[in-house]
Each structure stands twice: as structure tokens, then as C-alpha cells.
Amino acid sequence: MPRQVDHAARLAAVTDAVVAIAAERGFAAVTIRAVADHLGASTSVVTHYVPHRDDLLRLAVRRELAVRRAQAERAMAAAPDPLWALVRWAVADTGDRVHRFWLSLLIAAPTEPVLRAELDGFNAWWDDHLRGLVRRSGVAEPEVVADTLDVVVDGLVTAGFEDLAPARRDRVLIRVWNALGLAAG
Structure with a gap:
């Protein structure tokens, strides 16, 4: 009798492996072989679900960024001051794995077009939210305030x-x- 495989769980395990490898050793270390080794599987198991390295990167990063966006959306929706909630969410203690993943993503994006595209998409989402919320706050010089908040968050x-x-x-x-000149969150 053929073995039953939960395809969604297997694909999630593949993307989890990509994130773990990137967080531990950087995106340059993410290869089909490294993902297979991390899973204790063959490369054919990995390529059955995700045929190319770029697909591995795109899938894993897209999922991680979607999780982070969803967290931010929940934080903003539940807060009396969505701008404060967005900025606090961005700098919240997310744990070592998330920090290391982000650092790896920022380091690798300039040389990895797939990562650059995913990060650009996230940054567009961030800019839309941050700048829109700053404009709605009524603060003087909203572009300068948004730029300042970007620098502070990065720092x-x-x-x-x-x-x-x-x-x-x-x-x-x-x-x-x-x-x-923002109202205290």
C-alpha cells in the first residue's frame, strides 16, 4: 500500500528548513541539498515540491513576510493608535530566529533578485502603512516624520x-x- 503523505505539511517543512538555514547560516547557504539534509531527506523529495532554488527562496520568504504582515495588521487593528502599534510591532522582541532571518534577508537581498523582489514588496506595504498613518496623524512635515521613524525602527x-x-x-x-510631535501611543 502506498504511503500517505501530507503534501501541505511536507511543503511547510521544506519552507521551515529554508528559514532555519537562512537564519542560521544566511541565504547563501540555502541550497536544495542543504534543505534536503536539514529534512533528512533526498534532494528529489525537495524538488518534488519546489523544483528550483529561486522557488525555495520565494516560497519561504513570502510565507515569513506574510506572517509578519498579518501580525502587524492584527496589532494595528487592536490598538487605539495604529501608528504606535505598527512601530512597536516592528521593533518588538520577536526572538533570535526572526531577527537572524531578517538580517540574513537584508544582507542577501542586494545580490539575490528573488529576495530583493520579496523585500521590495514588503517595504512597499510598510511604506504605505507607515506614511499613510503619519499623514493621518496631522503632524507637521509628515514625510520627514516617516523617514525619521524608518531610521529609528531600523536602528x-x-x-x-x-x-x-x-x-x-x-x-x-x-x-x-x-x-x-506625535501623540503618545
């Missing part, structure tokens, strides 16, 4: 690798928030 995400305590991160955010 706080990077500082997350240096064990910046959440309470200290929040104090930094509040100080920046106040300096920009």
Missing part, C-alpha cells in the same frame, strides 16, 4: 541583536515619539 531592530532591554527600547521610542 532599534539592529539594536535588538545587542540585547537592548524592552523597557529601554520603549523609553527610546517614547522620546522619539514626543520629539516628533
Whole structure:
């Protein structure tokens, strides 16, 4: 009798392997062979689900970015101040794996067109939300405020690798928030 395979679960395991490898060793280490080894399977098992390396990258990154967008959407929907919720979500302590995945994505995107395209899509989503929320806040010079928040978010995400305590991160955010003339979240 043929073995029953849960195709959705197998595909999820393949994408999980890509994310794990990228977070541990960077996207340059993501190969069909590396994914197969991570799964304890043959390369033909991997290529049965995802035939090319670019497809592996696209599928895994798209899934991870969709998860992050969904988290942000939930945070904004549940908050009285969606701008504050979006910025707090972006700098929240997401754990080492997520931090390492993002760093790997940022490092690899300039040389990997598939990753660049996925990151560009996410950045367009981020810009639409951030800039729209800043404009609706009524703050003076909304483009400068949005640019400042982009820089602060990038810095706080990077500082997350240096064990910046959440309470200290929040104090930094509040100080920046106040300096920009935004209502406290």
C-alpha cells in the first residue's frame, strides 16, 4: 500500500528548513541539498515540491513576510493608535530566529533578485502603512516624520541583536515619539 503523505505539511517543512538555514547560516547557504539534509531527506523529495532554488527562496520568504504582515495588521487593528502599534510591532522582541532571518534577508537581498523582489514588496506595504498613518496623524512635515521613524525602527531592530532591554527600547521610542510631535501611543 502506498504511503500517505501530507503534501501541505511536507511543503511547510521544506519552507521551515529554508528559514532555519537562512537564519542560521544566511541565504547563501540555502541550497536544495542543504534543505534536503536539514529534512533528512533526498534532494528529489525537495524538488518534488519546489523544483528550483529561486522557488525555495520565494516560497519561504513570502510565507515569513506574510506572517509578519498579518501580525502587524492584527496589532494595528487592536490598538487605539495604529501608528504606535505598527512601530512597536516592528521593533518588538520577536526572538533570535526572526531577527537572524531578517538580517540574513537584508544582507542577501542586494545580490539575490528573488529576495530583493520579496523585500521590495514588503517595504512597499510598510511604506504605505507607515506614511499613510503619519499623514493621518496631522503632524507637521509628515514625510520627514516617516523617514525619521524608518531610521529609528531600523536602528532599534539592529539594536535588538545587542540585547537592548524592552523597557529601554520603549523609553527610546517614547522620546522619539514626543520629539516628533506625535501623540503618545
